[in-house]
Amino acid sequence: MTTTSTRPAVGATPGRRTPSSGTRPMVTFEQANRRLKWALLTPALGFVGLMIVFPLAFTINLSLTDAFGAVNAGNSFVGLQNFADALTDTRRFWPAVGRTVVFTLVAVLLETVLGLALAMLMRKPFRGMEIVRTILMVPLLATPVAIGILWMLILDPTNGIANHLLGFVGIPPQEFLGSVSQSLPTLMLIDVWQWTPMMTVLLLAGLTTLPEEPEEAAKVDGANAWQRFVHIILPMLRTTILTALVLRGVDALKTFDLIYATKGPGGGSDFEAETLNVYAYGLTFDYQEYGLASAVLVLFTLFIVAIVVVLRRRTERSAS
């Protein structure tokens, strides 16, 4: 881009050339290039800031009003009424909170355990490793909407291959996404299918950075494979596991595409798969309840931030 090539002038200080070709420039890098630093940072940080600061302020402001129908139509300040409405709503809000928490806990827990198991299996090089790694990349890069549709075909109660295969082992046909009670567990399993490889990739990267000596020493001392895993590898991998949990957990809490693509508005006719994100989406774009929707979103954001802060603190503690 032509605009960036005009920018070096800002930081190009002619007097930079230091006479001594010694170990260090005379003025520190930081001092000489303060303006350059900000010239390079401002476009990116400014863009993200503009896209987030005003919108968040707008949403917080809306959450304190009775905005309905159109955001720019007149609305009046109602204080914390929307928050009170949301927090006392046991029909939609609290069940959605419950589903969000259950979905995230179960899916992420399974993904971590399975991902770690697979990473341990793949730790030592083997023939075909590159092919396996390539296969692992596919679900985590694939479009969630396409994944949803694909699983709808597989899990179709009457024509799907899943029930056909279950028939071979004598299990009666299941409703899967077509039933109220099975929808959320089915969605969790799809999530596990799609994101376990992500956990494996992250944990495998962490595993390869671990030093080998502690494990070798434990081996010499007669520790078996399980003992070495529990007492040597797991503690050393703690930071990586916690970081992966944060990354995956945040995304799992916000899962929208898969649920909306397979279950539609409201997470189904009985709201059986309605998580907080789906609920907030429906309030906003189907019901135009901007005030209440904003309150739900503020609560949801605070909830996610709280989880991230707690996990980050644990990560830092385990890293030090």
Added chain:
Amino acid sequence: MSASTTYRTLRAVLIFLVCAVIALPIVWMIAAAFKTNVQVTDPTVGLVFSPTWDNFRGVLADGALVQSLGNSLLIGAVSTALSVVIAVPAAWAVGRFRMRRTGSMVLVARIVPAISLLVPWYYMFAQLGLVGSHLVLILSHMFVSVPLILWIMIGFFEGLPVELEDAARTDGLSAFGAFLRIALPLAAPGTASAAVLAFIFSWNNFIFALILADERTMTMPVLLFNFMSYASTDWGGLMAAATLMTVPVLLAAVFGQRYLVAGLTAGATKG
């Protein structure tokens, strides 16, 4: 000796099973794209059948699908290119000037639920008359790709030896010159993997286009979603469209696996 052979065999079997579980649904989707609509809904038709291109012909004859394919490519390419231009220099600045705390501010963008931004964005961009334009979709996708590229590249620049740039500077290059001539070329592989990931994230994005696009600027995931709501019986067509969506991803996985892993795990292993 025999214990380790047993372990190796067991490991091979387990890894093979996992691969099968991961790959078969994708294989099933691609196979279904080549089946007639009678075959798609007959689970006894497995992976052996005489393939037909009819589903692909059908969806590609649909002007809306071709248009949305074009939209997805355009929005993905432009948002990624612009994000690289602003995020890579910023990442270098964060890495070289040790401003990790400033850099990690952009992680807020990953935490906040996108829906909480969509109403204000819609309002904001409606005031500017931009809702439904390609520009608004490019900007919204950049909101994802700028932090992504920034985060990946910070780690990458921190991993480059600073001595090379120091040497270039003592030879008379400015700090920015050292960035342009030394660090940037060295960061090319990292930039490529970050860019491919950013493109895929844009390609996959559903929610922004769901709200901010109109008929003309609709992207593939939204079209696929709409297609499903009104043509849920045309499984063959749906699978052909879903397969078309998955092709770039498959190509990226096959040809760029190593780089993509580096990009995905950037920052994750360091915290």
